[in-house]
Amino acid sequence: MEPIVQCIGLTKTYGAKLALNQIYLNLERGRIIGLLGPNGSGKTTLIKLMNGLLKPTAGDILVGGVRPGIETKYRISYLPERTYLAHDMKVMEIVEYFRDFYPDFQVERAYDMLARLQIQPYERLKNLSKGTKEKVQLILVMSRNADLYVLDEPIAGVDPAARDYILHTIVSNYNRNATVLLSTHLIADVENILDEVVFIRQGHIILQAGAEQIRRNEGKSVDRFFREVFVC
Amino acid sequence: MLGKLMKYEWKATWKLLVPAYAWVVVSTVLTCIAIRTDEWSSGLLEQAEVWSGMFMVLMIMLYGFSMMAAMAGGLIFLIYRFYTSVYGDQGYLLHTLPVDKHHIILSKLIVSFLWIVAGVALLYSSLIFLFQMEGDFAVTFREFLMWRQEMFLLYDEEKLSAFAVVMTVIAILVELLSKMLKVAAAISLGQLSANHKLLSSIGFYFAIHIVQNIIRTLFIVLLTVVMEAVDSEPGVVFSWSTTLISGLIYCVVFYLVTWYVMEKKLNLE
Numbered sequence: 001m002e003p004i005v006q007c008i009g010l011t012k013t014y015g016a017k018l019a020l021n022q023i024y025l026n027l028e029r030g031r032i033i034g035l036l037g038p039n040g041s042g043k044t045t046l047i048k049l050m051n052g053l054l055k056p057t058a059g060d061i062l063v064g065g066v067r068p069g070i071e072t073k074y075r076i077s078y079l080p081e082r083t084y085l086a087h088d089m090k091v092m093e094i095v096e097y098f099r100d101f102y103p104d105f106q107v108e109r110a111y112d113m114l115a116r117l118q119i120q121p122y123e124r125l126k127n128l129s130k131g132t133k134e135k136v137q138l139i140l141v142m143s144r145n146a147d148l149y150v151l152d153e154p155i156a157g158v159d160p161a162a163r164d165y166i167l168h169t170i171v172s173n174y175n176r177n178a179t180v181l182l183s184t185h186l187i188a189d190v191e192n193i194l195d196e197v198v199f200i201r202q203g204h205i206i207l208q209a210g211a212e213q214i215r216r217n218e219g220k221s222v223d224r225f226f227r228e229v230f231v232c
Numbered sequence: 233m234l235g236k237l238m239k240y241e242w243k244a245t246w247k248l249l250v251p252a253y254a255w256v257v258v259s260t261v262l263t264c265i266a267i268r269t270d271e272w273s274s275g276l277l278e279q280a281e282v283w284s285g286m287f288m289v290l291m292i293m294l295y296g297f298s299m300m301a302a303m304a305g306g307l308i309f310l311i312y313r314f315y316t317s318v319y320g321d322q323g324y325l326l327h328t329l330p331v332d333k334h335h336i337i338l339s340k341l342i343v344s345f346l347w348i349v350a351g352v353a354l355l356y357s358s359l360i361f362l363f364q365m366e367g368d369f370a371v372t373f374r375e376f377l378m379w380r381q382e383m384f385l386l387y388d389e390e391k392l393s394a395f396a397v398v399m400t401v402i403a404i405l406v407e408l409l410s411k412m413l414k415v416a417a418a419i420s421l422g423q424l425s426a427n428h429k430l431l432s433s434i435g436f437y438f439a440i441h442i443v444q445n446i447i448r449t450l451f452i453v454l455l456t457v458v459m460e461a462v463d464s465e466p467g468v469v470f471s472w473s474t475t476l477i478s479g480l481i482y483c484v485v486f487y488l489v490t491w492y493v494m495e496k497k498l499n500l501e
Contacts, residue, residue, distance in 0.1 A: 014426060014501065015426040048500065051327075051328050052327065052328070052498070053323075053324065053327055053328070053498060053500040054498065054499055054500065054501075055496065055497060055498060055499070070330045070331065070332060071330075073328055073329060073330040073331075074330045076328070078324075078328050080324045082321050082324065083321060084321050084322055084323075084324035084325040085322070085325065086244060086317075086322060088244075088247065093243075097240060100236050100239075100240075101233070101236065101329045101330065101331070102329075102330070
């Protein structure tokens with residue numbers, strides 16, 4: 001089966017700074033993949049390229065066999081590392097917004113998750129804490145039946161108790177034929193749900209392997225292995 | 233999708249602009265009452281005259297401030313809204329919606345255009361209501377157009393036929409659209425800079441403005457020379473048609489620049 005994401009000699013520069021350097025990468029379907037690397041390694045740049053928020057300097061990136069565009073936006077459910085919702089909107093208005101634009105958005109699923117997290121639909125976003133805003137965004141993203149979920153630092157801004165719920169939400173809500181690409185540097189928290197990991201450093205992919213394969217071959221956890229590879 | 237985008241653009245803008253425009257109406261009525269009170273109080277007690285006079289001055293000042301705040305504030309809000317929703321954090325959502333970039337531009341352009349036209353109409357109605365200008369609305373509107381025509385260097389006022397009035401209105405609206413698209417293009421071009429995107433946008437705006445002025449000056453000089461050569465009146469040529477044609481050309485150019493940056497050079501860093 002064709003990979004959900006293909007990077008072919010993908011390069012991105014910001015002025016003179018090289019963010020991604022000649023990346024060749026295939027991401028298969030039906031996997032939970034951790035995109036792991038230290039700050040400034042190129043994780044967010046790669047994710048933005050997948051979503052069409054940046055244009056490649058050279059090379060190509062394909063999602064489901066096509067370049068990022070309207071068609072791929074129907075298939076990708078993207079959680080950025082920042083709050084991208086209008087602060088003066090109510091939670092229920094944002095749910096309506098997603099329902100209007102994404103045909104695969106499941107309203108019942110969204111309200112069910114909101115109720116479980118005791119988030120009131122009539123609350124305005126500006127009245128919610130930073131962590132709750134992140135939960136709202138994650139709920140919206142995970143309420144879609146997408147082919148590819150791209151989650152940029154989904155657990156960075158929330159407390160450890162909420163992290164467990166978020167990871168549970170991810171695992172229990174994604175479509176089994178879909179791929180979840182999860183960018184983080186909090187590896188210990190996500191390790192147990194990952195099928196595969198991609199290590200990225202200074203714009204280069206330095207490793208792509210199964211999580212279980214790393215544990216078996218290296219005799220240590222992915223978190224421990226990551227610390228050794230990226231030792232300062 | 234254009235309809236849905238416009239729906240949310242309307243929802244995002246009405247919360248601030250409807251109260252602003254409502255305040256224009258309220259301040260107009262209050263100022264009108266103040267002026268009338270001053271007229272009625274003349275001949276009454278001296279103290280009443282003084283107080284009503286002060287009240288009138290205060291209300292006229294408040295009216296002027298309200299007008300400026302509502303119109304300038306509304307304009308700044310629309311520009312700020314475009315900047316933050318397209319190239320700010322909210323752009324991460326907007327540009328990951330499965331919608332055409334043309335629809336994004338058109339939704340913002342149409343909604344902002346309607347708000348500005350409504351604001352100008354409100355301002356104009358308010359001034360007429362307040363100062364009770366001579367004649368009926370149609371006459372004063374005609375005077376307004378005459379004044380605009382003078383700005384277009386139309387010397388021959390008799391040429392302001394019904395057709396010319398309609399075309400002048402269209403030319404003014406197209407000119408407004410081109411100015412709005414100029415702001416959108418300047419903001420978009422500013423995003424191409426690696427740093428200081430906002431400053432770059434402002435720089436691009438003034439650069440475009442200067443280039444437009446140079447083109448206009450060259451055009452006037454060239455046309456004057458040609459008209460003198462054929463012994464004709466240059467003012468006749470500088471009518472609504474010049475504004476309309478140049479406005480349409482600028483609309484197309486600025487629209488394409490905005491679209492090109494969004495479609496081909498988007499860089500949400």
